[in-house]
Amino acid sequence: MAAARRDTRGIVDTAELFARVDFRLHEPAELLRPHIEHYWLIDWNLTEPYDSQVVPHPAVHVVFQQLPDRDPFVEIAGVQLGLFTQRLERRGRVCGIKFRPGSFRPYVPGHPVTTWTGRRIRPPEVFAAFPRTDLAATLTTVLSPDDEEARIAALDTFLLTLTPRPDPQADLATTLVDRIRTDRTIRRVTDFARAEGLSVRLLQRLFAAYVGVGPKWVILRYRIHEALERAETDRAVDWASLAADLGYADQAHLVRDFTATVGVPPAAYTQAVH
Secondary structure, eight states, rough: OOOOOOTTTTTTSSHHHHHSSSEEEEOOOOOGGEEEEEEEEEEOOSSSSSEEEEEOOOEEEEEEEEOOOOOOOEEEEEOSSSSSSEOOOEEEEEEEEEEEEOOOOSSSSSSOOGGGOEEETTTTHHHHHTTTSHHHHHHHHHOOOOHHHHHHHHHHHHTSSOOOOOOOHHHHHHHHHHHHOOTTTTOOOHHHHHHHOHHHHHHHHHHHTSSSSSSHHHHHHHHHHHHHHHHHHHHTTOOOHHHTTOSSSSHHHHHHHHHHHHSSSSHHHHHHHH
């Protein structure tokens, strides 16, 4: 069985989520790992509704869902620009595929990734995106088994039947986004473009076509992810120091971005989750 992973970046109030639902991450088959970051599985059986919230990543997801009083369905979820909220109630199951930033377009080469940005695409458009696959059958094999290993195997099978087109530009976009995520010294698009030997315009076009959002958005989003993670793990965050570490001009700029994204100021959020 694929190894379980623990990565909660972007989840708002992680402890509350884990108390309400069964949330797991798993690695895909080895051949898929250049394109797929992980699978995420959620099962729940609730006595009252719960609103899960995530500060989205610059990634496209394909999500198989079994919700109360609905037939199972699949959707393509493009990069969501604001706080993503999903109401969970009664009993349900979701099995999601998180593509690496930049790696979705080889699977649907006819569309820039901005096609999906801010959207959740359901049938019939999702079937048009994967015309040679039997998604109806895949829904059953992914969502029906109680055995978790069988669900992961079904996701592997679905993806291994697809034939992503080799695309060096997609590989470049994936590499550049990962560099932004891991290198905290990357703070300005102009400096980043220069360091990579690209013009700002060319970098922006690459990100629009393959990531779905611009490089500035990606830089700011990963800053908020780190600030959110610090708020979750540290009761006494030095916000001025963290703002400087993340490349903000001052604490006020961090507070403004955090509040606009999460919905509450960072100090209030820290107090609420501890």
